[in-house]
Amino acid sequence: MKVEASTERLIERLDAVDWDESMDRNGSRVRLMQEYLRRSALWAQALGRTEHWPFFDIASFVDPAARIDEQTAAAVRRRMGEGGARPLDATIVRYMLDFSVLENWPDGLPDPFEPLLMVYERGGPFDWEAGRVYIGSAVGIPQGTWEKYVGRTPLDDVSPAALDALDEAWLARRAEQARAYQAGVQRRDG
Numbered sequence: 001m002k003v004e005a006s007t008e009r010l011i012e013r014l015d016a017v018d019w020d021e022s023m024d025r026n027g028s029r030v031r032l033m034q035e036y037l038r039r040s041a042l043w044a045q046a047l048g049r050t051e052h053w054p055f056f057d058i059a060s061f062v063d064p065a066a067r068i069d070e071q072t073a074a075a076v077r078r079r080m081g082e083g084g085a086r087p088l089d090a091t092i093v094r095y096m097l098d099f100s101v102l103e104n105w106p107d108g109l110p111d112p113f114e115p116l117l118m119v120y121e122r123g124g125p126f127d128w129e130a131g132r133v134y135i136g137s138a139v140g141i142p143q144g145t146w147e148k149y150v151g152r153t154p155l156d157d158v159s160p161a162a163l164d165a166l167d168e169a170w171l172a173r174r175a176e177q178a179r180a181y182q183a184g185v186q187r188r189d190g
Contacts (some may be wrong), residue, residue, distance in 0.1 A: 007100040011076055013117060014093060019084035024134040027170025029123050030135050030164035035115040041149035043112050053146040058112055059098040062105055068097040085111055089125050112113040
């Protein structure tokens with residue numbers, strides 16, 4: 001099967017992901033995950049598949065024939081596994097790959113997987129359990145309901161500078177929390 005340009009570009013970007021999780025960019029990763037949850041909710045609502053939200057095979061509900069060939073998918077998943085990706089990542093990447101072969105999708109809906117791909121690119125994998133999405137070991141985003149995310153304000157600026165600013169603000173908050181904690185320990189032990 002011929003791999004289309006959009007799929008080739010996606011594969012290139014996935015191959016460049018460092019699957020060892022980094023917490024240096026958690027500020028942007030959290031906001032990008034929230035944007036994915038918003039977009040996924042829009043898709044779930046439009047397709048009448050809200051019971052499958054948040055991580056689901058969107059392409060299969062738009063066009064069941066939209067599937068990347070198994071050989072290409074297996075090669076991508078193999079490389080991911082060699083790089084340290086987790087089973088959840090392999091499942092979601094398959095959804096991304098299948099979505100990349102869609103020729104058409106409903107008007108007005110954004111690419112659901114672009115923010116999620118950026119989560120991977122900016123720091124590797126994430127975890128999803130017990131109603132929370134974990135970015136790094138310490139940051140849990142409450143999953144909530146799809147309705148909560150549909151009306152959320154879109155993340156319009158995903159430029160590197162804007163995402164870096166989110167990371168800087170997050171790191172500054174973390175440093176301030178660490179200083180406050182240390183001051184409290186010193187007063188208590190003082």
